[in-house]
Amino acid sequence: MSATVTVEICMGTACYVMGGAQLASIADRLPEEWKDRVTVKGMRCVGACQQTGQYGRAPFVRVNDELISEADEGKVLNAIRSILEA
Numbered sequence: 001m002s003a004t005v006t007v008e009i010c011m012g013t014a015c016y017v018m019g020g021a022q023l024a025s026i027a028d029r030l031p032e033e034w035k036d037r038v039t040v041k042g043m044r045c046v047g048a049c050q051q052t053g054q055y056g057r058a059p060f061v062r063v064n065d066e067l068i069s070e071a072d073e074g075k076v077l078n079a080i081r082s083i084l085e086a
């Protein structure tokens, strides 16, 4: 079975200024063997930035159903890997 992964990077202002801007180009840096199984797109503010007590801090990235707070490239790649290699 080959799982696929959708990565949605929040493009809302809070996330964008906190690092979402750099994450937006992560698709270019994915390992070659992942490229046809991973879709990267932007999403609008999901509101999590206004409820930091509940969700953590910006930037937020959703990987399939999991919302990752304080997302950086390492966290996002780990989340992708755990799905693709499950």
Ligand code: FES
Pocket: 010, 011, 012, 013, 014, 015, 016, 044, 045, 046, 047, 048, 049, 050, 058, 059, 060
């Ligand atoms: S700007 Fe990203 S959750 Fe609000």
